[in-house]
Amino acid sequence: MSESPRPREPVAERALALAFDVGGTSVRGAVVGADDVVVAESRVATRTGPAVLDDIAQLGEDLLAGLGREAQVAGVGVAFPGLVDTRSGISRRAVNLGLVDTPVAAPLAERLGLPVSVVHDTVAAAGAIWADAGSPASALVAVLGTGVAAVTYVEGRAIVGASGQAGELGHLVVDPAGPPCTCGLRGCVETRAGARGMLERYASLGGDPTITGVAELVEQAAYDRLAAQVWSEAITALADGFLAVGALLAPGEIILGGGVAEAGEDLLDPLRARMRERAGVTAVPPVRLSALGGRAGLVGAARLALAAVRPASTRMGP
Ligand SMILES: [Zn+2]
Known part of the structure; x- marks a missing residue:
């Protein structure tokens, strides 16, 4: 090392x-x-x-x-x-x-x-977010950036899996007819909720070409129908991804970090609502933001x- x-x-x-x-x-x-x-x-x-x-x-x-x-x-x-x-x-x-x-x-x-x-x-980002949150025994820590990843903590330990590659939430397929992903599949969570996926989607719908970052896209969503659609699709993909993890592992809380999490309440409020709408029998845990954001x-x-x-x-x- x-x-x-x-x-x-x-x-x-x-x-x-x-x-x-x-x-x-x-x-x-x-x-x-x-x-x-x-x-x-x-x-x-x-x-x-x-x-x-x-x-x-x-x-x-x-x-x-x-x-x-x-x-x-x-x-x-x-x-x-x-x-x-x-x-x-x-x-x-x-x-x-x-x-x-x-x-x-x-x-x-x-x-x-x-x-x-x-x-x-x-591992670096999720570890920092988890420690900053007080090292909760049971939590899903999601890192929302260009891609999407998540580490689940059970009994105070990160699940790394037999291959060491656990946590590829970004490559969970939530829309099999969705856009192609860098991994070769279609409609993975990060094609909808990753920063790159959102900006590509917005461009493909004919959005404002001067928008080059997710912060601007989220701001634009207040008065731009296409930006609102892309942001809503991202929220749905995250909700479905978190609910899939929830159905299997029932984490005690979900903590969001990474640059996209800097959208703050514009992310948190609709995400909580979307998870409740789509939860079925899965318990929806509290969702909160890490103070670390993109750092x-x-x-x-x-x-x-x-x-x-x-x-x-x-x-x-x-
Ligand atoms: Zn993928």
């Missing part, structure tokens, strides 16, 4: 982490304090192939250059999509980035001169980076 030697000096309580969240739309980089405060942040549009690693390193160099001389950055955490080997820091497969068996930790450690930990983006992946990656360089006796999970 750590590709360069640990720092010889003990890691101070006030140490900073350099965190990256590699998303489908943008690569976000941030300097994050131990108290989850984002000190500095920057982002670039996501490029595919090995170029994405250059972009991460460049963001990191720029963020480090902007810090004061006295600032102590202890390590780097990278929240990465797809299949990630966290021990070796290698991306086994990231379909949307076009990467197969690509070292991530080693080249970044060399460029940045810091120990680098790599973690699956959903969840960065915060999770930062926590991992700091945990990786702390002595084991004080180590905390992300």
Whole structure:
């Protein structure tokens, strides 16, 4: 996991982490304090192939250059999509980035001169949201961004499954006649409720071409019939996805994070209503928003980076 030697000096309580969240739309980089405060942040549009690693390193160099001389950055955490080997820091497969068996930790450690930990983006974001929510024993934590993912916690533990790939809520089919998904199926939850899916749907219906983000789309929905339709379809897909998990696992609550969750009450109110309408015999648990919003992946990656360089006796999970 750590590709360069640990720092010889003990890691101070006030140490900073350099965190990256590699998303489908943008690569976000941030300097994050131990108290989850984002000190500095920057982002670039996501490029595919090995170029994405250059972009991460460049963001990191720029963020480090902007810090004061006295600032102590202890390590780097990278929240990465797809299949990630966290021990070796290698991306086994990231379909949307076009990467197969690509070292991530080693080249970044060399460029940045810091120990680098790599973690699956959903694991990082969901872990941060769950911890921030007080680590509830039974909960479904959904990360709503370019894609959709969810981690279910039962008896205080995340269900990772026999393959380690549990939580692909985004690829649950809710509309078999729906639009094609990156996974090869049709009508997956994220084709309707993922940020990319929503924007593509809005464009295909002939929507306002100047709308390029979900926040604008949701704002537009108040007076634009097509935007309202797309947002409503997204709410329905999320409701059906959550109800499917609910029917199987009956989580005690649902906690929403990720950039799309920053829609706030515009998401929460209709989602709760739609779930009640479509629940049948399934119990509808309380649904709430995480305070971390779109920062969840960065915060999770930062926590991992700091945990990786702390002595084991004080180590905390992300
Ligand atoms: Zn899919």
